[in-house]
Amino acid sequence: MAMTVELPALETTDGTIAPPASRRLRRWTQPAIGLLLPLGLALAWEVTVWLGFSNGRLVPPPTKIFAAIVELARSGELARHIMTTLSRVAAGFGLGVLAGTVLGAISGYWTLARRLLDPTVQALRAIPSIAWVPLFILWLGIFETSKIVLIAVGVFFPVYLGVMGAILSVDRKIVEVGRTFRLSGPAMIRRILLPAVLPAYVVALRVGLGLGWMFVVAAEFMGASEGLGYLLIDGQQLGKPAQIVAAIVIFAILGKTTDWLIEIGSAPLLRWQDAFGRHSGGA
Amino acid sequence: MLVLNGLGKIYPNGVNALERFSAEIRLGEIVAIIGGSGCGKSTLLRAIAGLDRATSGTVTLDDIKISAPHAKIGIIFQEPRLLPWLSVAENIGFGLSDLPADIRRQKVAGALARVGLADKADAWPRELSGGQAQRVAIARALVPQPEVLLLDEPFSALDAFTRRDLQDHLLDLWADTRPTLVLVTHDVDEAVVLADRVFVMRPRPGRLFEEIKVNLARPRDRNSPMFDSFKRRVLTALDRSLDRNVPDGDSKSTAGEAMWW
Numbered sequence: 001m002a003m004t005v006e007l008p009a010l011e012t013t014d015g016t017i018a019p020p021a022s023r024r025l026r027r028w029t030q031p032a033i034g035l036l037l038p039l040g041l042a043l044a045w046e047v048t049v050w051l052g053f054s055n056g057r058l059v060p061p062p063t064k065i066f067a068a069i070v071e072l073a074r075s076g077e078l079a080r081h082i083m084t085t086l087s088r089v090a091a092g093f094g095l096g097v098l099a100g101t102v103l104g105a106i107s108g109y110w111t112l113a114r115r116l117l118d119p120t121v122q123a124l125r126a127i128p129s130i131a132w133v134p135l136f137i138l139w140l141g142i143f144e145t146s147k148i149v150l151i152a153v154g155v156f157f158p159v160y161l162g163v164m165g166a167i168l169s170v171d172r173k174i175v176e177v178g179r180t181f182r183l184s185g186p187a188m189i190r191r192i193l194l195p196a197v198l199p200a201y202v203v204a205l206r207v208g209l210g211l212g213w214m215f216v217v218a219a220e221f222m223g224a225s226e227g228l229g230y231l232l233i234d235g236q237q238l239g240k241p242a243q244i245v246a247a248i249v250i251f252a253i254l255g256k257t258t259d260w261l262i263e264i265g266s267a268p269l270l271r272w273q274d275a276f277g278r279h280s281g282g283a
Numbered sequence: 284m285l286v287l288n289g290l291g292k293i294y295p296n297g298v299n300a301l302e303r304f305s306a307e308i309r310l311g312e313i314v315a316i317i318g319g320s321g322c323g324k325s326t327l328l329r330a331i332a333g334l335d336r337a338t339s340g341t342v343t344l345d346d347i348k349i350s351a352p353h354a355k356i357g358i359i360f361q362e363p364r365l366l367p368w369l370s371v372a373e374n375i376g377f378g379l380s381d382l383p384a385d386i387r388r389q390k391v392a393g394a395l396a397r398v399g400l401a402d403k404a405d406a407w408p409r410e411l412s413g414g415q416a417q418r419v420a421i422a423r424a425l426v427p428q429p430e431v432l433l434l435d436e437p438f439s440a441l442d443a444f445t446r447r448d449l450q451d452h453l454l455d456l457w458a459d460t461r462p463t464l465v466l467v468t469h470d471v472d473e474a475v476v477l478a479d480r481v482f483v484m485r486p487r488p489g490r491l492f493e494e495i496k497v498n499l500a501r502p503r504d505r506n507s508p509m510f511d512s513f514k515r516r517v518l519t520a521l522d523r524s525l526d527r528n529v530p531d532g533d534s535k536s537t538a539g540e541a542m543w544w
Contacts, residue, residue: 173360173362173364174364174366176334176360176364177364179352180332180334180352180357180358181352181377181378182351182352182353182354187380191377191380192366195366195368196368198368272367272368272369272408272409
């Protein structure tokens with residue numbers, strides 16, 4: 001008896017495809033589940049401090065952090081620090097991407113250039129980039145140039161490797177299709193190589209940007225008078241943990257936002273990959 | 284007329300893949316090349332396509348010497364090799380980029396309809412089945428109207444039903460403009476159903492072993508006794524090309540199976 005009752009119920013849940021409305025809902029509820037843990041912890045800490053179980057001096061509760069952000073924002077200081085850091089990242093990222101793309105493309109395209117260039121680049125890559133800091137300060141001074149160059153160095157390697165690897169792994173069979181249609185060199189690059197390399201390039205850019213954000217902190221630790229990294233050091237020296245956490249939160253927001261911009265910007269060019277995800281992952 | 288004159292290919296590693304291969308193929312003729320692995324069939328096809336250069340001999344098409352890919356020669360590979368970032372319609376129009384956009388669009392639409400994929404014009408290659416993708420590849424190769432179409436085991440990755448469908452479909456398309464077809468295959472059925480002449484090759488070094496004329500009217504019935512007897516002739520030739528002695532009249536050839544391994 002129980003079987004006959006249960007079977008139709010099973011069929012309806014398995015057999016019908018979720019209507020678009022509930023699928024759209026799931027698109028929002030699934031990330032929301034990920035928010036439960038951090039929000040819950042923040043709330044729990046807030047309550048703990050509010051109830052007096054901890055004074056929250058070294059680990060400030062969310063309201064204190066929020067208040068610190070508001071205070072910095074009101075004085076106009078926050079905007080100045082954010083702009084400084086953003087412009088450093090932008091300059092360093094631009095420089096690193098340019099150098100990484102050009103050299104990576106050359107190494108990927110010409111075997112001779114790769115044999116000549118790649119061993120040196122790989123050897124330099126093995127050096128922890130922070131180790132350059134003293135030298136950069138000696139060479140370029142303590143102001144903007146040395147900071148931007150350090151960020152550029154951090155961005156350069158993943159972009160270089162990404163571009164070179166992507167060019168090397170372009171499917172020879174597809175290149176042959178280009179040959180059978182007698183594409184000229186530039187046409188081959190524009191119509192076959194560039195689109196084939198693009199997905200890996202976007203990944204390389206995103207990795208590079210992540211490193212750029214990492215290195216801007218290192219750069220601003222070495223004597224800066226403004227910038228989000230300066231806020232971190234300042235908060236440590238003056239014993240203001242709320243300011244430190246506030247700067248960290250802003251770093252997180254900026255990092256995520258810029259990464260998202262790359263993702264959004266490249267999405268129209270990579271639509272053909274979405275189709276793949278929809279068919280293999282979405283089912 | 285496609286003229287192959289004493290074609291030979293020795294690879295840098297010393298493998299003698301092809302030796303003194305000569306043939307004359309008339310415009311509109313369908314030729315199948317069949318043989319055991321390592322008999323140089325693919326090498327031969329790539330030399331005709333101008334993708335790899337032969338170490339000796341020449342390929343000429345209407346008195347033009349072919350040493351690089353040529354506009355009058357199209358090729359279809361074992362895999363569809365569609366460009367994943369282009370829609371189906373853009374893939375078919377890939378070789379037409381010199382034409383004005385409206386003419387190109389018109390030709391692509393015609394080709395799509397001809398291969399029965401008009402509704403897939405805006406689909407991505409990843410969304411197609413194997414048979415559909417290969418049809419797009421056929422349309423892409425045919426839409427610039429080549430004089431010679433080369434096919435390198437074009438249907439061997441497909442299941443038996445789809446393969447038959449596409450063989451019939453290919454003949455259908457061929458009847459439109461009657462290009463020369465040169466087809467490399469593993470499949471005796473395929474050779475006999477498509478070809479006017481079957482070239483049986485023998486391996487190490489790859490060379491022409493026997494030429495069999497298939498003078499059966501099209502469309503050919505795969506189940507007719509005549510079809511069977513041509514199949515048996517090709518199989519026997521294959522067996523002998525591999526130095527297997529088969530008494531005459533024995534229909535139980537092993538070559539058909541040997542081809543697959």
